[in-house]
Amino acid sequence: SAVISQKPSRDICQRGTSLTIQCQVDSQVTMMFWYRQQPGQSLTLIATANQGSEATYESGFVIDKFPISRPNLTFSTLTVSNMSPEDSSIYLCSVEDNDRTTDTQYFGPGTRLTVL
Amino acid sequence: GQNIDQPTEMTATEGAIVQINCTYQTSGFNGLFWYQQHAGEAPTFLSYNVLDGLEEKGRFSSFLSRSKGYSYLLLKELQMKDSASYLCAVTGLPGTYKYIFGTGTRLKVLA
Numbered sequence: 001s002a003v004i005s006q007k008p009s010r011d012i013c014q015r016g017t018s019l020t021i022q023c024q025v026d027s028q029v030t031m032m033f034w035y036r037q038q039p040g041q042s043l044t045l046i047a048t049a050n051q052g053s054e055a056t057y058e059s060g061f062v063i064d065k066f067p068i069s070r071p072n073l074t075f076s077t078l079t080v081s082n083m084s085p086e087d088s089s090i091y092l093c094s095v096e097d098n099d100r101t102t103d104t105q106y107f108g109p110g111t112r113l114t115v116l
Numbered sequence: 117g118q119n120i121d122q123p124t125e126m127t128a129t130e131g132a133i134v135q136i137n138c139t140y141q142t143s144g145f146n147g148l149f150w151y152q153q154h155a156g157e158a159p160t161f162l163s164y165n166v167l168d169g170l171e172e173k174g175r176f177s178s179f180l181s182r183s184k185g186y187s188y189l190l191l192k193e194l195q196m197k198d199s200a201s202y203l204c205a206v207t208g209l210p211g212t213y214k215y216i217f218g219t220g221t222r223l224k225v226l227a
Contacts, residue, residue: 001161031213042203042220043159048212092158096213102166103147103207105215107158 002027002095004108012114013083020079021111023093028073031096033105034066038089046091049076083115118142120218122204127224128194136189136221138204146208149215150178150189153201162189162202191223199225 003026013019023032034046047055047068055068069077080087090110097104120140128134140148147166151159165171165180165187177190191198204218 033214043215043217045214045216048214102164103213104149104161104164106161107151109158112156 001097001104001106002029004093004095004106006091006093006108006111008111009109010112010114012116014116015084017083018079018081019083019113020077021091021093021113023076023078023108025074025095029095030073032070032076033094033096034068034076034078035092035094035107036089037092037110043092046078080113083113085115088113088115118206118209118216120204120206120216122202122218122221124219125222125224127226130194130196130225130227132194133190133192134194134223136191136202136204136223138187138189138218140185140187140204140206140216140218142206142209142216144208145182145206147206148178148180148187149205149207150176150187151203151205153203153220155200159203194225196225196227199223 005024007022032049035043037043045058046061047057049055049068049070051070051073067079090112092107092110094105094107122138150162153159163178170179175192180187201220201222203220205215207215
């Protein structure tokens with residue numbers, strides 16, 4: 001399975017600022033996903049990011065708030081814009097196994113964001 | 117809509133067997149996944165079921181019944197390190213490759 005790293009691992013930010021989270025994979029992957037996990041909750045998909053196309057956002061998430069870049073097959077960024085305390089959460093990226101027969105996803109270690 | 121349900125919390129004793137259930141109602145189905153997530157860590161892949169029946173992997177087994185929209189994760193010979201959240205996820209919604217995650221089950225293993 002792919003090895004996935006995320007930066008930063010955690011951050012504390014002020015209201016109204018923006019934070020860009022990086023996701024790096026050690027192999028080329030087609031499908032990358034960004035999730036949010038609020039304290040004590042399960043994972044909620046923010047968007048699907050494929051290289052060479054615009055990200056596809058889920059209901060309740062918009063590009064102006066969560067712009068995503070996917071410049072190549074090993075890297076993606078998620079920006080949390082104009083942050084408020086409600087954005088405090090863990091943000092995780094995942095990639096789909098290159099063995100497309102199972103659609104298995106593997107997750108990065110996550111970025112723990114606290115907004116004051 | 118899409119709905120995946122799991123019990124919120126379960127408690128079991130070290131050495132015992134525990135079964136974590138997952139029921140789903142989704143507009144499509146192409147597979148069901150179980151993930152383990154320790155506090156403060158990323159989810160790690162445990163198992164995948166696409167056909168009815170039982171898949172066994174060491175101390176962990178996962179069962180699927182597509183006609184009933186039902187799966188369970190069976191953990192045998194529980195160890196303290198099995199204390200974690202267990203997440204059920206379904207894939208196969210039409211036109212997408214995305215997962216829909218269940219609510220997650222927090223399992224506490226007691227000595």
